[in-house]
Amino acid sequence: MNLFRAFATVGGYTMLSRILGFVRDILIAGTLGAGPVADAFFVAFKLPNFFRRLFAEGAFNAGFVPLFSDLLANKGPVQARAFAEQALSVLLLTLFIFVTLAQITMPWLMQVLAPGFVNDPERFNLAVTFTRITFPYLLLISLVSLMGGILNSLQRFAAVAATPVLLNLCLIAAITLLAPEMPSPGHALAWGVAVAGVVQLLWLSVACKKAGMNLRLPRPRLTPKVKELLTLMLPAALGAGVVQVNLVIDIILASLLPEGSVSFLFYADRLNQLPIGVVGVAVGTAILPLLSRLVAQNDQPGALAALNRAIELTLLLALPAMFAFLLTADELILTLFQRGQFDVPAARATAYALTAYAVGLPAYVLIKVLGPAYFARRDTRTPVLVGITAMLVNLILNLILMQYMAHAGLALATAIAAWLNTGLLAWILHRRGDLVTDNRLLQRIGGAIAAVFVMAAVLWWLKGFLAAQFLGDEIQRILALLALVAAGLFSYAAAAMVFRALRPRELRSLLSRRT
Numbered sequence: 001m002n003l004f005r006a007f008a009t010v011g012g013y014t015m016l017s018r019i020l021g022f023v024r025d026i027l028i029a030g031t032l033g034a035g036p037v038a039d040a041f042f043v044a045f046k047l048p049n050f051f052r053r054l055f056a057e058g059a060f061n062a063g064f065v066p067l068f069s070d071l072l073a074n075k076g077p078v079q080a081r082a083f084a085e086q087a088l089s090v091l092l093l094t095l096f097i098f099v100t101l102a103q104i105t106m107p108w109l110m111q112v113l114a115p116g117f118v119n120d121p122e123r124f125n126l127a128v129t130f131t132r133i134t135f136p137y138l139l140l141i142s143l144v145s146l147m148g149g150i151l152n153s154l155q156r157f158a159a160v161a162a163t164p165v166l167l168n169l170c171l172i173a174a175i176t177l178l179a180p181e182m183p184s185p186g187h188a189l190a191w192g193v194a195v196a197g198v199v200q201l202l203w204l205s206v207a208c209k210k211a212g213m214n215l216r217l218p219r220p221r222l223t224p225k226v227k228e229l230l231t232l233m234l235p236a237a238l239g240a241g242v243v244q245v246n247l248v249i250d251i252i253l254a255s256l257l258p259e260g261s262v263s264f265l266f267y268a269d270r271l272n273q274l275p276i277g278v279v280g281v282a283v284g285t286a287i288l289p290l291l292s293r294l295v296a297q298n299d300q301p302g303a304l305a306a307l308n309r310a311i312e313l314t315l316l317l318a319l320p321a322m323f324a325f326l327l328t329a330d331e332l333i334l335t336l337f338q339r340g341q342f343d344v345p346a347a348r349a350t351a352y353a354l355t356a357y358a359v360g361l362p363a364y365v366l367i368k369v370l371g372p373a374y375f376a377r378r379d380t381r382t383p384v385l386v387g388i389t390a391m392l393v394n395l396i397l398n399l400i401l402m403q404y405m406a407h408a409g410l411a412l413a414t415a416i417a418a419w420l421n422t423g424l425l426a427w428i429l430h431r432r433g434d435l436v437t438d439n440r441l442l443q444r445i446g447g448a449i450a451a452v453f454v455m456a457a458v459l460w461w462l463k464g465f466l467a468a469q470f471l472g473d474e475i476q477r478i479l480a481l482l483a484l485v486a487a488g489l490f491s492y493a494a495a496a497m498v499f500r501a502l503r504p505r506e507l508r509s510l511l512s513r514r515t
Helices: 003-032 036-074 077-104 106-113 121-134 136-153 158-181 185-210 224-239 242-254 261-296 300-337 344-358 361-375 381-405 407-432 439-465 474-498 504-509
Strands: none
Touching: 003 036, 003 158, 003 185, 003 261, 003 300, 036 077, 036 106, 036 121, 036 136, 036 185, 036 224, 036 242, 036 261, 036 361, 077 106, 077 136, 077 224, 106 121, 106 242, 121 185, 136 158, 136 185, 136 261, 158 185, 242 261, 242 381, 242 407, 261 300, 261 344, 261 361, 261 407, 300 344, 300 361, 300 439, 300 474, 344 407, 361 381, 361 407, 381 407, 439 474
16 A cells, blocks of 8 residues: 555545635634634534544544454455444444433533533523534444444545545535524534534445445444454543543633633634644554554564654644744634634634644644554553543643633643653654654654745745735735745745755655555
8 A cells, every 4th residue: 555645545635625624614703703602513513523533533443443454454354344343233332322321411511511601501501402413423423433444444545535525515505505594503503513424424335335345233242353342442542532632621621711712722723623634634544554454464664664654744744834823823814714703803812722732733643643553553551541641731731821821721731732642652652663763754854844944934024025915805815825825835845855855756656556
């Protein structure tokens, strides 16, 4: 499997999804602004997404993909499919019980997850209503995650990578077509999330059938392989999803801050998630089945080389994204979101949060790459211990920094905790001999850092030159932002070539059929 080609496939669809996500968020910002309905919807949207990323994409994939890949390589597709069917039935039953209990206890659950809403009946009641509508999305998207793990193990990345596109299309349709018929735009968006889960499940069901993995639903049984899966999943729930845990802690504490704080963090995180999705999720998705296969074949040199290339590719793209956000946060938020109900103070507060989140951007994406190095070796315990440490540090920093920086303090605490998480994961892998940096990685990262400083100088100068344009009308702001983006991309790419962080032939390798 060509890692770069797989990354290009996943990253390309993720980029399309993020572009549609920006369209969606621009519509939401203009319609809802940063008021009580927006705060309530963002909590309702975050909750099932948190559990999805923590259990389905995080813990479940960490256990399922290595086991499925091993069966596929050593026992054949028949036994691999039987294991997938057993996992599907157990997962479905477990999630059905979990979602049902959550629906019954939602008012009490909301008191824990958004305690600041308790004294605001409007926000609290809306949050409970919206979350009851969106929460079944967890069940549907977890089944989607299982099917995605199957397809990724079969090196069929396109259908899986396209599923977030469907979510954004459903939400765009909800805010534009359904909102006028609902009590509020928040109700329309909540139903849009629920419908999106059904659409995504149908989409991947068809893709699995075409791949020869038409899954049946047997009676749930704790077979030896399912027990092994659960053993791997339980500790991985925290280890693989520590960034998501930190983000939820941010929401809990943000609910205690002035109205709008939850919305500021949401909009800032949406921009922050662009490079995390395009780079971190894409590389992590591609590297896990590859490392699982190499480890199953006892190919340690191959596994080391694959991890080095994944880290190289990740930092090559994450470093310029971090500096771009740090330098142009105000211009980005002003241009993308400031319109309708989203006013200048809201834009400034959101840009403040984006700057703080951006400090940890390379760490967020490296966690997505380093985690699979553990999961491929069926070690889910170590990321748990690392995750607990990072989460405790995040909580302590949250309580300190929010006193001085309000909602941006929560974002900065998350960034610092992510760097701690990344550093510990890398250090432990290095001590075990599972991460040995080669000369190419060190040379390329040195060149990337030099290229980033060239890009930063260009952006700093151009931002001052275009300052008047960003105070003009919407068309002027859009054109000025496009000029900043183009200048940043061109200057970084050119400098990366000069400093040999990137070579032209490697761009062509993205389309290569061979490694």
